[in-house]
Amino acid sequence: MLEKEIAKRRIFGIISHPDAGKTTLTEKLLLFGGAIQKAGAVKSNKADRAATSDFMEIEKQRGISVATSVMGFEYKGCKINILDTPGHKDFAEDTYRTLTAVDSVILVVDCVKGVEEQTRKLMKVCRMRHIPVIIFINKMDREGKVPFDLLEELEKELNISTRPLSWPIGIGSTFKGVYQLYQKKLKLFSGLIKKQRAEDVVQLDNLEDPELDKQIGEKPAQTLREEVELVEGVYEPFDLSLYRAGYLAPVFFGSAINNFGVEELLDTFIEIAPPPQARETNVRTISPNENKFTGFIFKIHANLDPNHRDRIAFCRICSGKFERNKFYTHTRLGKKLKFASPTSFMADAKSLVEEAWPGDVVGLYDAGNFKIGDTLTEGEDLKFMGIPSFSPEIFREVENADPMKSKQFEKGISQLVDEGVAQLFYQNQKSRKFVGTVGELQFEVIKFRMLHEYGASCNFRSIGFQKASWVSSDNDQSLQQFLRSNASRVGADKEGKPVYFSHSQWDIDTEKRNFPDVVFHETSEW
Structure with a gap:
């Protein structure tokens, strides 16, 4: 079968x-x-x-x-x-x-x-x-x-x-x-x-x-x-x-x-065209005809149905058989989840799925458990590889234009960022928020969707940063010293990882010389 x-x-x-x-x-x-x-x-x-x-x-x-x-x-x-x-x-x-x-x-x-x-x-x-x-x-x-x-x-x-x-x-x-x-x-x-x-x-x-x-x-x-x-x-x-x-x-x-x-x-x-192919994980290669289910999340979309304000994670099935209402292991969180209403798609038209096979994409209603790149299995602890993440090229400070809608603002920004349309960074105990994208049009899309899907107005203000680099070091003392000396240029991403904002490559090269123990990363997954 x-x-x-x-x-x-x-x-x-x-x-x-x-x-x-x-x-x-x-x-x-x-x-x-x-x-x-x-x-x-x-x-x-x-x-x-x-x-x-x-x-x-x-x-x-x-x-x-x-x-x-x-x-x-x-x-x-x-x-x-x-x-x-x-x-x-x-x-x-x-x-x-x-x-x-x-x-x-x-x-x-x-x-x-x-x-x-x-x-x-x-x-x-x-x-x-x-x-x-x-x-x-x-x-x-x-x-x-x-x-x-x-x-x-x-x-x-x-x-x-x-x-x-x-x-x-x-x-x-x-x-x-x-x-x-x-x-x-x-x-x-x-x-x-x-x-x-x-x-x-x-x-x-x-x-x-x-x-x-x-x-x-x-x-x-x-x-x-x-x-x-x-x-x-x-x-x-x-x-x-x-x-x-x-x-x-x-x-x-x-x-x-x-x-x-x-x-x-x-x-x-x-x-x-080839049928479903094998996929690499951090542990081994997964063949599609293995009996046990595996899959990964490659996209998250909020408000696919504007009337219900839902949030759907798109799961590519890699092996085995996916079944509705069966428990599967979310390997990053280490907890079991089951899905009562998995769906298949014709663009925005959805239909309930009882079962799905390798090569299928199912939509899983998500209460905030998923991030792009997450893996689901029947218990095996592994992670599918190769979900790319890019350092943003354009940065804007995002501000809530209507203080009465702060709850809607926070929810909207958080969910849209989870979809991967942009990345969110914080400074000063989260009082300042920077949105980083790879293109100008994304800011227009975020503003439009914030207003029409969440009822929240936001403004974007230009800042001088041109690159975000995730920083790490085996020498914690050296890392802390770097963070203190660059306090005005350091923030954190959504996961709390430290990020260095620079105006040019020259800034990064200078800091590399000043702090040789600190490593600058192009993506958050080093």
């Missing part, structure tokens, strides 16, 4: 530079998977037309994704779990953490802009973790770069080998569909049907079929034959083992907004 459930599951993240069409592709995958009946207009300001995966009010208003959303659906005998991540660089930390919970990735690239800054950063993380990557080159209905030039750019900029598994018929105004190289099938769409699934297709099993010339014209048909012959001659046959090891990226072309190439991508994905 366990092996059968594992084999049918695929969990992947969708990543991209902002505006490459990532959330639109997610919509269309859900559409083809039968999970939704109508695709949302991602940039619409109307709540009823907002994208399924963009459920927070600020996402609907701004037309951007600022939090990872989880969606699951069944397709051709497979249970597919999609994690749609924020594209905006200010929310990269959420995306990096999400990459620890997936077994593969679909990277969306805009055919007009090609490889962009955030694309490079995300691929660097994928390569570091050897995550298998499929590349979807989007917006082929626009006048963009030539497909062969795009492939060369991908290989050069992202330092990964590519292999086209579909090929576009034309580009921009001449774009007519895609040829499925992997399965040797051609699909021609009779029109651009944005809202519904395009059913009216011509299917040909052979490029030499004269029907091709009739459908798209002699010249485009001949161009397609020549390009496909060139692709097959230049590129090695697709190697599944190289893809799963993270060295070879299959490439698909299409237009997500117009449903071109999406079904080809999904059909090939379920065939080649």
Whole structure:
């Protein structure tokens, strides 16, 4: 039973530079998977037309994704779990953490802009973790770069080998569909049907079929034959083992907004993408087909349902079978917890889960027990590794703008920080609070959510700090002396660990010389 459930599951993240069409592709995958009946207009300001995966009010208003959303659906005998991540660089930390919970990735690239800054950063993380990557080159209905030039750019900029598994018929105004190289099938769409699934297709099993010339014209048909012959001659046959090891990226072309190439991508994905994989812990490697349950928390979200002010921890199941109302060990706290209402997701729509398997993501209602990176087991004392934490780059002092709402203010800041959207630091016996982020937009999101979800107003005031370093030392006397001499620049994080705030790297280098026994850490997990 366990092996059968594992084999049918695929969990992947969708990543991209902002505006490459990532959330639109997610919509269309859900559409083809039968999970939704109508695709949302991602940039619409109307709540009823907002994208399924963009459920927070600020996402609907701004037309951007600022939090990872989880969606699951069944397709051709497979249970597919999609994690749609924020594209905006200010929310990269959420995306990096999400990459620890997936077994593969679909990277969306805009055919007009090609490889962009955030694309490079995300691929660097994928390569570091050897995550298998499929590349979807989007917006082929626009006048963009030539497909062969795009492939060369991908290989050069992202330092990964590519292999086209579909090929576009034309580009921009001449774009007519895609040829499925992997399965040797051609699909021609009779029109651009944005809202519904395009059913009216011509299917040909052979490029030499004269029907091709009739459908798209002699010249485009001949161009397609020549390009496909060139692709097959230049590129090695697709190697599944190289893809799963993270060295070879299959490439698909299409237009997500117009449903071109999406079904080809999904059909090939379920065939080649890896099922749930083994995970490293501080003790040993956990195999998914072990009988005992293990899982870890990779995301926490407060107020997923604004009417109930709930707080949900997202748990990636790594091994065994998860069961409702069964006690599991929270290894950091060393206590047993059971969950009466675990949920599965379609963005913000939730349904009760009785059981779940490796590769699934379940939402656990949390009364404040969880932090990102926490591990659940059936008793074994271990911790899953590799949940990244970044030193913030921008700091603001946060102040309560309404003294009558101090309780709401404290609760809101505490819960939002637990979600990982920002980090909180204290000075002067917690009378001063600093919020540290990796991007400016996070302050806007915090302010918006504090007001709309907690009824608390807050203001942010600029301070001169540019870096936070956690400090430790084997010589306690030396550490205390350092803390005293830098009292105006020292604070603590939420866990009470000492943190040194600096204006520049020069400050850190100076203190390292003055206090050689003190160690400066980039993250809180040294």
